[in-house]
Each structure stands twice: as structure tokens, then as C-alpha cells.
Amino acid sequence: MARIVMKFGGTSVGDLDRIRNVAARVKREVEAGNQVAVVVSAMAGTTNQLVKWCQDLSPLHDAREYDVVVATGEQVTIGLVAIALQAIGVEARSWQGWQVPIVTDNAHGKARVESIEGAELIRRMEEGQVPVVAGFQGIETARNRVTTLGRGGSDLSAVALAAALKADRCDIYTDVDGVYTTDPRIVPRAKKLERISYEEMLELASVGAKVLQTRSVELAMKEGVRVQVLSSFEDKPGSLVVDEDEIMEKPIVSGIAYSRDEAKVTLRRLPDRPGVAARVFGPLSASNVNVDMIVQNIGADGSTDMTFTVGRADLPRAQDILNKAKEELGFEAMVADPEVAKISVVGIGMRTHAGVASTMFKALAEKGINIQVISTSEIKVSVLVASEYTELAVRALHTAYGLDA
């Protein structure tokens, strides 16, 4: 017997037939003798419609009222899933965020979970009832108002609930059947990973493998929640995201990720004075523009070229901020290029193996792909290339690291 949190995303509960399918899956786990709690998202498309209404009424709407509106999506689903479960003989009851309660801070629209009261749910699970909990939503108890956790927040709800319920596993049902060595649409021979460490998953999630929301992986790592990613439409095991101690043979490279969501900015002939980086990045950070990769070439004449990447959506804002500071910063020209892609090689085995980066550079050079920027972390090497080379680069690296099945 195990205690399992099963989380179903928007496409998995997109219509009544899919909701019946969800109920049937839950029933199987219950009949296998497990204690089960369910977390669900809004039916696909619902949240977008609700968000659009708020924005159409007022682009600068009150985030507290936005939360009241968008939290209804999950409320509909918990009721329907509970009814579908009861209809096939599974005892079930719906729980809204404020009923559990799932207590958050008061950052409406992107609240953080502070605590979840799990005792009553555990008691009911032990008696055989399935709690069906609304994902994405909580309550800030100072003012008793509904909060939401931000887009993709249902993954976070599921992981946080699994921690509160001391669950053996948190199963995230989605429209892909696991975590792959890379995007199977680019490399058809990409392999599904049986197990992957939190750290690797975090790097893969943040660089563009849109399987699990980044914050939910961070929370799973912090709380030691074992997460399984699997398909709600097929009946086979998925990928398990666990502590690296649970992974016997640590691969040097687990996966190749890519992201086209960044843009490159270069400041030419920036005076090379102490504190110049702070003066460039301070105003960007103050305006919530995240800077990712940074390189700086020191010139001979006391000036330098500085190149960095920002989120592509933030590029106009970043350009505006830097243009306004041009005189103060003293650079000669700013060149922006949104047509870039970040390609990353991720693996916990890198820590103990040399030569990972050079394999990467060699493989890309052989295909004639120019590397614009490089950045590395303990378990990741990322390069920036022209975005037209994305697929070619991913395929070359997948082969170079022996990941082709």
C-alpha cells in the first residue's frame, strides 16, 4: 500500500469523457489498495478565457479580483471529478483551497504556499475517501481571500500537497508520457528517462523542456517528494524525478534542452571601469528584467564589449532602459538579436567527469555552428547559437553524447 497524490492537468480534464477517464485511473489506484488524493487543473481553455475577461475589462485589474475569477476554473473541475468518481463507486469529496486550507502569502496572482493542513485529508484517506483538491489556488488567511499560484501552479499544488500528506509519490499526469533525453519532435530517437535527479530536472525545466513547472521541481527537491511524470492517455510507467541517491548509475549527460525564449544584447565599446557591470545590470534588475548568460571581452584600449541574454519578451524594455542610460554608461552602440537559441547539455555525472564541454564544442564545430556565448554550471553547459541551427545542434549533441536509442 502506498499513499499517492495524482495530479491531472487541463488537457487531461478537458471534457467529460476525459474526466471519466481520470476517474477510472483513480479507481484503479484505489483498487490496488493505495490511499489516493487527486489534484486537478481547470478544464483546458477555461483559464485563458477567464484571464482574457479580466484583462479586457481592465489591463491593470486588481489581482485580488483576478484571483476570485480565475480560481473558479479549478473549482468546476473538482466538483465534476468528485461526481465522476462517485458515479463509479469511489468515495470522493472536493476541496477548495480555502477548505483544506492551503495557506499562501498575499502575493495575489503568484502566491507562495506557506502551509497545508493535511491532518483531516489524511484521516479521510485512511477511511477510504479520495480528496479531490483544487490545484493552483489557496487562501491568504489575514484577509480570508482566495489566491492563485501563477500559471502552471497546479504542479506546485500537487507537490506541496504530497509533502503535507507525506505521500510516497506525486504522479503528474500530462500529455507527454515522461521526460526525454531531448524533444522527441526534433530527435525521434530520443529516449524516455526512467529516472532523473531533481537537479537535472530543474536545469531541463528552466531551459525549455516544458514538462514540469520549475517551482514545483524546486519544492519537490526541498521536501524530498518523489515525482513521477506520466501520460494520462496511455497506460505505462513514466519518468521518476528523485534524489540522485536513488539513481544508481549517474549518466554524464542525461539530456539536451533548448530554448528560443531569449534574446542577445551586445553593448559595444563600453568603458572598462570598475563597477561597470553593476551600472549595466542594476537598472535591468530593478525593472524585473532577468539577465541570463553574460560574457565580457576586454579590449586593449580601455573599452570592452559586453554581451548578455534577456527573456525575448523583455527585450524592448531592456533596450529602452539601456538607451536611456547610454550617456551615463558611455557605450558606443547597442546591438540586439532576438534570433538566438540556447542549447544546454545537462547531467549530474558531469561533476565527476571532465571533457563534457569540449565534446560539445567539437560536435557543434563539426556541423559548422558558431558559438556566440557560453555559460556553465556544475551540471550544465549552455551555449548560445543562431536560432536557425537549433534542431541541427540538438541532433548533433544527442548523437555526440551517445543518447540515440
Add this chain to the structure above:
Amino acid sequence: MARIVMKFGGTSVGDLDRIRNVAARVKREVEAGNQVAVVVSAMAGTTNQLVKWCQDLSPLHDAREYDVVVATGEQVTIGLVAIALQAIGVEARSWQGWQVPIVTDNAHGKARVESIEGAELIRRMEEGQVPVVAGFQGIETARNRVTTLGRGGSDLSAVALAAALKADRCDIYTDVDGVYTTDPRIVPRAKKLERISYEEMLELASVGAKVLQTRSVELAMKEGVRVQVLSSFEDKPGSLVVDEDEIMEKPIVSGIAYSRDEAKVTLRRLPDRPGVAARVFGPLSASNVNVDMIVQNIGADGSTDMTFTVGRADLPRAQDILNKAKEELGFEAMVADPEVAKISVVGIGMRTHAGVASTMFKALAEKGINIQVISTSEIKVSVLVASEYTELAVRALHTAYGLDA
């Protein structure tokens, strides 16, 4: 300065433009120096969709889960209306049933309001904030679960809230601009009533003038809430539903109502024994079949013909119940006729005036309309006629009582 509850139904908040229109109306009342609370229904069509999902998943669904699902309709509207108000500079905040709280019993799907905590809302109204309260929903506090008040329950929410807030008036905005002497679609010369008593409104509401939900009129009468019915699309005063003491000149007949929602049942040659009525109507009542008009003709041979009406939707159930009890009851035959209409003449002045019924019978006789059943109350005379005569009867009576404008 007055304290006003403004209630807007589903068609009045049916899309974003209509929600903006609602906000503009509320703003006008606020700018006139009034304290305003708003009650809203779900956007038109929403509740039907939610109900259908529940029924499709399971015709015998858990009413507690049904309430979780359908209560979302009003939750969406309160958030959107609050945003629309804020967008035009009106301070506003949404309130769900559990937040107020609007405490109900635990009769899920048709709960009764037990109490409303009004102090916090009054405090905020006095500070200039407009509470936007979800109609139709409440909370049963023993289990902390969401309840709904049954279809049309938003009128009831508005009246109950007006009582709790000690409001001077409860304005019900709808798609008609007031209460008429009869249905203007049948009698184009029908007049809008400036004032009508609770008792008359109750008779009109329950016999088919679908302007205000019956329970909300009962509650308004009990709590002495002055209710105004008016159009959300036009800018003119509506009809005021008040205590009869507020009505100076009491009309003998205020209005003519009709209902096609009934069916007639006749039991032929029923043995005329003491207690026979109890044996006929006991089982019907036990199965929640409401019986309305009843007549009994006593025959010479110790048998009787008994005729009564039931809701048309209940007819098959009533026939089934009576057929099963045929032997015990001892009647010879049952004849059912769904093609009937109930025409009612309503007016508080009737109490002190004779001849109202005979005017009715004469007017109908002149048009050759046969009266099948008659029933009277203190302020109402109702007759049952073949349904094909409905319009003819309503027009004849409207003229006979001098109501034509």
C-alpha cells in the same frame, strides 16, 4: 442618502459590455450619495452549462458537489463586476457566500438562508466601498461547504442581504421594466404598476408572472424589505413592491395572471367515504407532488367525482401513484388533461369589495369560455380553462376590470 442593494440577473451581466453597463449604473447611485451593495447572478447561460455537466456525469449526482460546480458562475461575475467598478473609479470588493458569510442550512441545491453577517459590509459601505456579493450561494457552517439556494436564488440573496444590511430598498434589475397588469405580450395595452403589495406580488409570482422568484417575495414581506423591479437596459423607474400600507388607493384588481404549467386530473365515481381526500392526496404529497386547485362534486349514489390540478411536469408521476392505489381508493376511472390554463385575477381591494368573481364569470361567459375549476383566496380568484382560451381569457378580463390603459 439611502442604502440600496442592487441586484443584476444573468442577462444583465451576460457579457463584458453589459457588465460595464452594470458598473456605470452602480456608479450613478454611488455618485448620488447612496450606500450601495451589489448582488449578481451568473452570466446568462453559464449555470445551465454547469448543471448539464453534472447531470451528464451522473443523473443522481451528489448535491454537495453540484453546489461546488454551479456556485462558480456567480464567483466569476463578482470578480468581473468588481474589476469593472474599479476601472471607472468606484471602490469595490467581491464577496463569496462563505466570505460574508451567508449562512444556510445544509439542504444542498435548494438551501434556505439562516443568517447573514452584515456588520463588516455595512462598515465598508459607510467608508464608501461597494461590496459585490455573489447571489445564489451560501455556506453551511457545520461542514464548511458551499451551498446554493435553487434556481432564481439570486433574487432571494438580494432580499436577504437587503434585510441584513437594513437597506432602504432592494432594486432588482432584470430584462423587464416592472410589474404589469398582465403579460404585455398578450395585452399590449397592459399598464406598468407603480406600486404593488407583497400579497399581490406573491399571487402574481406564484401564478405565472415570472418577474420575481416567489420565495424572495415571501422573504421581502416577512422582513419588510421594499423591492423595486426595474430594467437594466432602460433608465426609468420600475415597480415598487411594498407593504399595502404604502399603497394609498387600493385597486380592486391589480393584475391578471396566467399559468400553463398545470394539468388537470379527474377521478370518476370515487366512493364518497369519510377520509377519501386524505387517501387520495396523502400519497401524492408523500411523493412531493403539489396539488393546487381541488373540486369535488357529490353525487346521489354515494360516489363522487374529484378534480384537481398538479404541476404539469408531475403529471406522469401523479398518474402512476394513483393507478397503483386504484383498488384501494375504489374509483372507476382516471382522466388526465394537460391542456389547461389557470387564469387568476389578483387585487388587495377584493377584501372589501364584492362582485369581483361574478364580473370574472360574466366576462368569460360572454366569450364562450367554459370554466372547469374555480378556486379563491382572500385577494385572488382563479379559474381553470382549456389552454387554447388563455389569451382570449386574459384579454377579456383585462378589459372587464378596467385595466386597459
